[in-house]
Amino acid sequence: MKTIRKVLVANRGEIAVRVIDTLDAMGVESVAVYSDADANAPHVLAAGEAVRLGPAQASRSYLDIDKVIAAAKATGADAVHPGYGFLSENQAFAAALAEAGIVFIGPPTESIATMGDKITARAAVTARDVPVVPGLSRPGLTDADLIEAAPDIGFPVLIKPSAGGGGKGMHRVEDPADLAEALVTARREAGAAFGDDSLFLEHFVDTPRHIEVQILADEHGNVVHLGERECSLQRRHQKVIEEAPSALLDEATRARIGQAACDAARSVGYTGAGTVEFIVSALRPEDFFFMEMNTRLQVEHPVTELVTGLDLVEQQVRIARGEELSFTQDDVTLTGHAIEARVYAEDPTAGFLPTGGEIADLVWPRSDGSAASGPIRHGARIDSGVARGSVIGSDYDPMLAKIIVHGADRAEAVDRLDEALAQTRLTGVVTNIDFCRFVLAQPAVRAAELDTELLDRLVVDYAAPTPTPQALTAAALGGLDLGDPNDLWSSALGFRNGAGSSYVSRLSVDGAAHTVTAVLHSSADARSVAAEVTVESEDAEPWSAHTVLTPRGDGLFALVCDGVQQRWTVRVDPSTPSGEQGRRWVAGDAGTWQVTALRSLADADAEAAAGDVTSPMPGTVVAVPGVDGADVEAGAPLVVVEAMKMEHTLRAPIDGVAAISVKVGEKVSAAQLLAQVAAAEQVSTPLDQQ
Template identity: 85%
Template sequence: MKTIRKVLVANRGEIAVRVIDTLDAMGIESVAVYSDADVDAPHVLAAGEAVRLGPAQASLSYLDIEKVIAAAKATGADAVHPGYGFLSENQAFAAALADADIVFVGPPQESIATMGDKITARAAVTARGVPVVPGLSRPGLTDEDLVAAAPDIGFPVLIKPSAGGGGKGMHRVDDLAELPEALATARREASAAFGDDSLFLEHFVLTPRHIEVQVLADTHGNVVHLGERECSLQRRHQKVIEEAPSALLDEATRARIGQAACDAARSVGYTGAGTVEFIVSAVAPEDFFFMEMNTRLQVEHPVTELVTGLDLVEQQVRIARGEELAFGQDDVTLAGHAMEARVYAEDPAAGFLPTGGEITDLVWPAGSDRATPTRSVRIDAGVHAGSVVGSDYDPMLAKVIVHGADRDEAVYRLDEALAQTRLIGVVTNIDFCRHVLAQPAVQSADLDTELLDRLVVDYTAPIPPPEALTAAALGVLDLGTPDDLWSSALGFRIGAPSPYVSRLSVDGNHHTVTAALRSAPDARSLDADVTVSSDGQSWSAHVVVAPRPDGSIGLSADGVQQRWTVRADVDGRRWVAGNAGTWQVTPLKSLTDADADDAVGDVVSPMPGTVVAVPGVDGDTVQAGAPLVVVEAMKMEHTLRAPVDGVATVSVRVGDKVAAAALLAHVAAADENSN
């Protein structure tokens, strides 16, 4: 048995907090590490000790193996838990810990090496009899090799990087003519994300569902599976909503796929917690194919915890100590149904571009408890009010997880939990998750991995109800005091109370809120007849607005009570949040928009990020649509193209850090050049 009294958590965000919670429950001391961007992050505050690694750039902090091991030695940590991402599947990290006589709460380095390379992983599981998707996979494949093999594999094909995970560098290609450009993009993305641009090809299974199986393996030869998770609700190969168990599988198939997962783990001498991912055709669920094995804890592990009652982090620590599993396969039962939604800092209505800013207010659903693995509503979060969301790390902020007696109850509870979540100051995908849950195909579990990409086409940001606009207009006002009306933001005049008119913009749509006061306001409430005009439509109600002790406001419209939270950010915008959603509201000062003709040829960055490629050449004549600059933010690439025909001026270089709305290039149109 190995001694583990203190564990350094080599990660950040929600997974670091989640690991620390279990360490606390086990009576094990915890050590956090942090970058300059995370000085007061929740995981730093949760740990017993914290060690600074370096600047925000991950390569100089969280990915620096020497610094992490030095922190473990300096604090006397017996073990290191890697979480997921960063160094969690890094063979060199596991080897360095072994050399330092520090326990790695993870699998053997040989398992990481084999399963970390999808080509060698396919070979290992094939030898064990685990079915794999038809394709071409061997070391050293060139673009020419892959292009030549594609017709025999059969279109559509899926380009996959040999290293890494999370959907980075993966591309579906339906036509041979598209393959060379897609391969070039995939190699660049794989190299940037994993430092390895090796690729291979697989046939793309039509109507695919993504099913993964959680396994636990101890050092005494025992391997069990904990059932499967349905992860088909994903876009661009990035999971959004996960659940356990899958509604697709019957008990016989569940037993077969679980056995295949255990065989995959045995093929590499695996120990610890791991996940074996399979692709399953929705029309033939009895046929499943191995995709890859993640040699770490998965983001979606909480849904397995909620249906099994097991704490997977606790199991990881016990296995790392050398303990034997306290249960066998027959002891594992799945009770009820669990679902999880990932909360991302992104704007679904703007093509899911990454967002950022300061979280000015944060409220989680009533009854949620991050620290308890078996709870009907659970929050795993890596942010708090005051956290600044930047572009240095993954855009996932938190996970909202629920448990129900069956799938229908779980869907309902997840929607309710998301409706009660208030995250103000940063645009998120919360409303999009609720939009997904409301779809008939999702409610009936008629899923496939392309469903979200189809749903995105019809998705538009929700229109704020008039109550939200009223709260945004009136909820930020300083009402003054009854004996000092001159201090009121509404002003004062003799005779009838002064009307208050506010013009607001939400997602480019203009709204006018007119409040005719019934009496002079005081610090306790505002009583007015309100009219909200939007796009020729109007809504009128008798409204009473009153502050609440928790900092929100109570808004009564014709006697119907609602609770809204309103905040103003440093740029003068307002945020309003309620059960109906969250909106960013911009006060308008004029009735006309500024003329933007002069900027028609500008190419600006849609988000903060890093320039990773500059295909445009300064001074070249280009056609509209020609790629000029490629910006990477939060592990996603965005190609910015010429808006018009003309001569390009490119003002950035590869490696430049750029802010949102920064001018990256300009295309002078033909008529502009002639002036």
């Protein structure tokens, strides 16, 4: 048996908080590590000790093996828990810990090496008769090899990097003519993300569903599975909503796929917690194919915990100590249904581009907002790594938190998740919360008719919710200084004979204009202000209501419109330039919106800006395929920006002459001008002279 009394958590964000939560429950001391960007992050405050690693750049902090091991030694940690991402599947890290005499809470280095390379993984599981997707996978494949093999594999094909996961470097190709260019992009992305640009090719399974099986294996030869998770609701190969169990599988198929997962683990002598991922055709659920094995804890592990009653982090620690599993396969039962939504800092209306900023307000469906790995409280479990005031930048993954619920059956679980999302208040940063609610409301999702392309089809019909008249009223009056109601000179009501004072706000939300006119009156409650409110919006009938606004403190307002009360939070956007009060966030049960003072762009300005190429988010320039001074056609790639581990190719908006103003490696900010295309009839002016 190994001694594990103190564990260093080599990660950040919600997973670090979640691991520390279980360590505390087990009576095990915890050590956090952090970069300069995370000095005051929740995981740092949650741990018993914390050690600075370095600058925000992950390669100089969280990914620096020497610094992490030095931190473990300096604090006397017996073991290291890697979480997921970063060094969690790094063979060199596990080996370095072993050399230093520190326990790695994860599988043997040989298992990581074999399963970390998808080519060798396919070979290993095939030897155990685990079915794999038809394709071409062997070391050293060139682009020419892959292009030659593709017709025999059958289009559509899926390009996959041999190292790493999370959808990075993965591309689906329908047309043979697009394969060569896609391979170039995939190799660049794989090399940047994993330090290995090896690729292989698989046939793309028709109407695919992504189903994965959680396994646990101890050092005594015991391997069990904990049922499956449905992870088909994803975009860009990145999961968004996950659930357990899958509605697709019957009991017989569940037993077969579980056994296949255990065989895959045995094929590499696996120990610890791991996940075996399968692709399953929605048309033929009895047929499943091995995709890969993740040799670590998964982001979506909480749904398995809620249906099995097991704490997977606790099991990881016990296995790492050398303990034998305290239960057998026959003891594992799945109770009810669990579902979770990942909360991302991204804009679904802008192609899910990463966003950022400072979190102005944060209220989860329960009061404390901390991670929890036990019973659900207040109907929802929140695994969160952010707090009010957290600054979300471009250095790390855009996932902020996970909201997880449990129900007696799938329908109840889906309803509870929607309710939990509705109760969440997160302002200051654009998120995907409203999009998740949109997804949950879709008939196909309610009926569990899922596949991995469903979100791509649904997003075509998605638009950010139009703000309700009540939301616009809250945004307009929420910034009103009510002053002292007993002092006519400071009160918002002012002093006048006859009619009350008129307060007019012109607002813009997602480019749509709204006018809120409020005729203010005194109220029976000295803490409130009454108003006759009219809201005029583009493409909508005017709305009017007798309204009473009552501040509750800290940006919270009770708004009663024609007798119906709602609660709203209104906060100034932290990114608003000093001296401006026009940008606000308003959040309520109906949604969350950023509201700004109405601005118009003159026609001449719009025409002059037609050739501008700006960065849609903060990030780093990783490629400049455009040539300064060259003639380009609309759609030609000019600059490639990477943010939060995803690449975004920015293309020429019009025909003309390109002027490139950035170079590879340069950090850029959101809305920064990266290039310009001057139309043929325009006179080009160098960027540095403008």
